[in-house]
Amino acid sequence: MQLNPWALTGIVLVAVVTPYLGHRSSRSATSTHDFLVARRTVRSRRNAAAISGEYLSAASFLGIAGIVLKDGADALWFPIGFTAGYLALMLFVAAPLRRSGAYTLPDFVEMRLGSKGLRRFSTAFVVFIGILYMAPQLQGAGLTLATVLPVPAWAGAIAVMIVVAFNVIAGGMRAITVIQAFQYWLKLFAISVPAFVLCMVFFAGGGPDGFRPLGAAAPPVFTSDTTVDVQTDVTLQVKTDTFLYAYGRTDNGPAAGPTHWTPLAPHTVSEGTKLKFLAGTPVPVVSDSVADNANWLHPGSGSLTDLLQTYSLMFATFLGTMGLPHVLVRFYTNPDGKAARRTTVHVLLLLGLFYLFPTLLGALSRMYVPELLVTGKTDAAILQLPSAMLPGVGGQILGAVTAAGAFAAFLSSTSGLLVSVAGVVSTDLLPGRVRDFRVATVLVALLPIALAVGLRPEDISLSIGLTFALAASTFSPLLLLGIWWRKLSWPGALAGMFVGGGLVLIALVVNVVSGYTGGWAPWFVNQPALITVPAAFVTTYLVSRVTGYGRPEHVHDIMLRLHAPDPLGFMRDRAVARFGQAEEKTRLPGRGRHRK
Amino acid sequence: MTDWESVQESPEFTELRRRLRVFVFPMTALFLLWYLLYVLLADYAHGFMSTKLFGNITVGLVFGLLQFVSTFVITGLYVRYANRRLDPVADEIRARVEAEPGR
Numbered sequence: 001m002q003l004n005p006w007a008l009t010g011i012v013l014v015a016v017v018t019p020y021l022g023h024r025s026s027r028s029a030t031s032t033h034d035f036l037v038a039r040r041t042v043r044s045r046r047n048a049a050a051i052s053g054e055y056l057s058a059a060s061f062l063g064i065a066g067i068v069l070k071d072g073a074d075a076l077w078f079p080i081g082f083t084a085g086y087l088a089l090m091l092f093v094a095a096p097l098r099r100s101g102a103y104t105l106p107d108f109v110e111m112r113l114g115s116k117g118l119r120r121f122s123t124a125f126v127v128f129i130g131i132l133y134m135a136p137q138l139q140g141a142g143l144t145l146a147t148v149l150p151v152p153a154w155a156g157a158i159a160v161m162i163v164v165a166f167n168v169i170a171g172g173m174r175a176i177t178v179i180q181a182f183q184y185w186l187k188l189f190a191i192s193v194p195a196f197v198l199c200m201v202f203f204a205g206g207g208p209d210g211f212r213p214l215g216a217a218a219p220p221v222f223t224s225d226t227t228v229d230v231q232t233d234v235t236l237q238v239k240t241d242t243f244l245y246a247y248g249r250t251d252n253g254p255a256a257g258p259t260h261w262t263p264l265a266p267h268t269v270s271e272g273t274k275l276k277f278l279a280g281t282p283v284p285v286v287s288d289s290v291a292d293n294a295n296w297l298h299p300g301s302g303s304l305t306d307l308l309q310t311y312s313l314m315f316a317t318f319l320g321t322m323g324l325p326h327v328l329v330r331f332y333t334n335p336d337g338k339a340a341r342r343t344t345v346h347v348l349l350l351l352g353l354f355y356l357f358p359t360l361l362g363a364l365s366r367m368y369v370p371e372l373l374v375t376g377k378t379d380a381a382i383l384q385l386p387s388a389m390l391p392g393v394g395g396q397i398l399g400a401v402t403a404a405g406a407f408a409a410f411l412s413s414t415s416g417l418l419v420s421v422a423g424v425v426s427t428d429l430l431p432g433r434v435r436d437f438r439v440a441t442v443l444v445a446l447l448p449i450a451l452a453v454g455l456r457p458e459d460i461s462l463s464i465g466l467t468f469a470l471a472a473s474t475f476s477p478l479l480l481l482g483i484w485w486r487k488l489s490w491p492g493a494l495a496g497m498f499v500g501g502g503l504v505l506i507a508l509v510v511n512v513v514s515g516y517t518g519g520w521a522p523w524f525v526n527q528p529a530l531i532t533v534p535a536a537f538v539t540t541y542l543v544s545r546v547t548g549y550g551r552p553e554h555v556h557d558i559m560l561r562l563h564a565p566d567p568l569g570f571m572r573d574r575a576v577a578r579f580g581q582a583e584e585k586t587r588l589p590g591r592g593r594h595r596k
Numbered sequence: 597m598t599d600w601e602s603v604q605e606s607p608e609f610t611e612l613r614r615r616l617r618v619f620v621f622p623m624t625a626l627f628l629l630w631y632l633l634y635v636l637l638a639d640y641a642h643g644f645m646s647t648k649l650f651g652n653i654t655v656g657l658v659f660g661l662l663q664f665v666s667t668f669v670i671t672g673l674y675v676r677y678a679n680r681r682l683d684p685v686a687d688e689i690r691a692r693v694e695a696e697p698g699r
């Protein structure tokens with residue numbers, strides 16, 4: 001890829017301003033309490049921007065446009081599910097969880113069920129989810145950096161992790177809140193401005209080659225002579241007889257000149273091959289994406305498998321959001337349950353606003369950067385679209401803006417995850433002093449780097465889907481039943497997490513193996529939530545029924561605390577027990593429990 | 597600490613819990629139904645979903661966007677409900693607890 005100096009400038013700016021903001025606002029952060037929950041004084045609107053900033057990860061910024069480019073209207077599920085997850089969170093979990101006074105998911109587990117063993121078990125899953133969620137962020141960062149700079153993909157992953165870890169160590173959560181809020185607005189700017197400009201270009205006559213219709217039954221067409229360098233082995237399909245020039249290896253044989261592909265069978269292309277298409281040639285697409293535009297435009301393909309897969313995805317996003325550690329930890333920074341509710345409303349609005357744009361850009365990509373369908377690198381759509389539609393400096397600057405926004409996305413979601421996972425590790429596995437938090441940060445940062453560099457970069461949104469499935473199969477039964485059903489027992493919760501989480505982890509391993517050996521795995525391995533979530537719920541329910549001894553003694557008090565209205569003052573901070581002095585010190589005047 | 601039980605048994609608290617449940621569970625059922633129905637239509641009612649309203653805008657796309665709208669509407673309704681129907685009861689309980697001696 002060619003060097004884009006504008007994009008480099010944008011990325012460097014984001015990478016410098018972020019730690020600067022963190023540093024400026026972190027001078028006052030001294031105690032563990034400050035680090036973890038930002039003293040619970042963060043205002044709800046800023047908190048909402050911060051939650052959204054943290055939530056809008058690589059999957060949202062790059063992945064959605066990429067999937068829209070590839071799968072068309074089917075991809076609407078992702079943004080719909082991502083917002084619907086917040087609805088579930090608000091209705092069922094936000095306020096009671098805030099009232100529980102727990103900091104982290106394991107804290108909640110111990111508070112509700114009083115079992116230390118279960119607490120450690122859930123800590124393990126928080127760490128799993130966090131690391132699984134961080135790996136695709138880092139891969140996205142690698143992709144972005146490799147698009148604008150002649151560096152290998154792993155360099156971006158490591159660069160992002162270093163910036164983030166430095167920042168987390170320097171400032172903790174308080175700093176992160178300011179940064180996340182800033183990054184939400186940055187991301188919104190970075191995606192809306194290019195979307196507006198490119199839409200204007202589109203309606204004004206449609207970029208370098210004129211207007212291109214999208215509703216036609218034909219596949220997208222190359223509008224100028226195009227050479228594609230295939231960088232990883234791909235299998236392509238064509239809809240009509242296609243003539244092209246290939247240099248390298250195709251269909252398991254050497255190729256060096258004109259060739260002819262039929263729609264009868266898929267065609268394999270090996271790494272390092274150059275494919276040259278003349279203007280007017282229909283675009284071959286990677287074999288798992290939608291080949292023609294008419295099909296691309298309406299959701300669903302009519303097969304039962306698709307229906308089940310979509311339901312499975314919806315299950316995962318609807319219930320998984322509440323189990324994401326970096327989302328939950330944010331709600332503890334609300335002063336009370338009512339503020340938690342208000343925050344969620346703002347979050348939903350901010351998210352809905354944001355998701356309009358990647359969807360729009362994905363649709364434009366289908367028309368202007370169809371060559372990404374050949375290489376399968378659809379996640380780069382947003383990055384390459386501006387220069388494809390607007391050749392020259394204008395396109396380069398817009399490209400720089402999107403690259404900087406994408407970088408902000410990796411930085412913010414990675415730092416949110418790192419803070420929450422390191423927080424859990426330092427309080428649960430280490431003694432919980434500030435220094436331990438720093439040690440934990442470094443330790444936790446190393447694992448996702450290994451995963452991101454070691455594993456095949458799959459479509460960013462899809463691997464995020466699996467992470468949501470893991471969260472939905474482990475923590476959502478625990479949270480929902482824990483808050484709404486008093487007969488939940490700790491053996492039941494343990495069994496449910498074991499079954500749900502175990503099944504998803506098995507699916508994950510099978511998925512990786514299948515990815516390396518020809519992709520034979522059936523749909524439920526890719527998107528297991530439809531099976532694993534009910535399995536986890538049923539297991540939790542049945543085991544709780546037969547293990548009445550595992551219910552905590554004061555279950556009535558606990559339930560009252562979860563559901564009692566905030567002004568009652570039943571909300572006691574666990575922090576009083578753990579970080580007593582810090583809590584006293586940070587209680588602001590005029591914020592007593594009976595003052596509202 | 598000891599008045600927790602009395603609060604829990606009070607009719608106001610029961611009413612509060614009831615009001616919350618009466619809103620939250622039917623609303624979720626409604627939302628899920630509408631959500632699942634959309635996918636079902638998308639997969640099996642092709643003709644209907646690809647009816648063109650204008651230009652390239654099909655019924656399917658409009659329904660997809662309406663999914664977002666319904667999320668916002670439910671959020672708005674919940675907040676309104678919480679402010680009007682839940683918080684007053686909560687305040688009542690609080691007033692009662694604070695009026696009790698020994699607290």
